[in-house]
Amino acid sequence: MQTTKDYIRKLLLETAQKAFFEKGFKSVSMREISKLSGIGLSNIYNYYPCKDDLLVDVLRPLLAAMYRMLEDHNRPENFSLDIFISDEYHRASLQELMGIITRYRSELNLLFFSTQHSRLKDYLEEWIEKSATIGMEYMEKMRRLHPELHTDISPFFMHFTCSWWINMMKEVVQHKELSCEEIECFISEYIRFSTGGWKKLMNVKNER
Template identity: 45%
Template sequence: MQIQKEDSKERILKVAKEEFLIKGFKDASMRVIAKKSGVGLSNIYNYFRNKDEIFCEVMSSVLAAFRKMVDDHNAPEHINLNVFTNSDFQHIMINDFLGLINKYRQELKLLLFYSHGSSLENFKEEFIQESTETGKAYLQKMKEKYPHLNSNISPFFIHTISSMWMNIIGEVVTHDELLDSEIEDFVREYIAFSTAGWKRLMKA
């Protein structure tokens, strides 16, 4: 019985994901999800309270990937001047970004542009704010480790950089014509540009 229940739940999530990707959250139909999953509409509510809960479950993997990206930013090994010069650090950043895009391209597009009406519709603004706080904490940790660094950087600048990063993700996922090699070239260029700018700003 438990196996059958879990199988039904997975079918609902699989069909719901397809429906969300095609129509966005607002226009996705619970009736269509019920019909295509083979689970009666009333029975769906035995698994999920509402459409929003289904949506959040569908998006849980990409949300976890974003969370990991934020956590990794302040990881002890990144509190190091080598981030400005070491090609291995930059290679990791490139691979992390490409991994996120390659694995969750459609989910990212859905999350950033077609989540209106859901509890995740403000994700972009909330993530920018969280990234701003993460950036401020990162500067403080770098200053503690390297007192000679300049950490007197305006919060609005950090906020703007965080916003730009989210817009970059949005640009990449909406340009379906981009080849993987073109995305990799762009990310490499952006990281080189960004790293040089932070190095000069922090007087590293």
């Protein structure tokens, strides 16, 4: 019985994922998911009381990856001034971003452009605010560890930079013609550009 339930849930999730990716969230009905999966509509509601629940499950791996990235931001090694000049830090950041984009490109497209009529409609703004809060906490710890730096960054500027990150990801996802090599080149340029900007803003000395 449990195997059957797991199979039905997996089938519904895969069916919804394919339909959402192809047509967008709003354009797909639960009745259509029932028809495509072969699972009776009344039975679907035993697993997913509403279409939003299916959407959240489809996007769950992506959302988890995005929150892991936030949690990793304030790792102890990121408080060293070496991150401003470290090729290793650059490669790790590039690998992390490329991993999310290449693995979840369809999910990102769905999240960015097709969740306006779902419970996830405010997710991106909430993610930006969470990211900005973590960024301000980072600056406070950097102030204590490196008092010679300029860390008096305005909350709105931090909000802007976090919003800029989301818009950068949107541009990558929206331009489907970009190859993985082109995306990697762009992300590498973005990381170097933003790192250089923070280095200048925080008055990190060049001799490091």
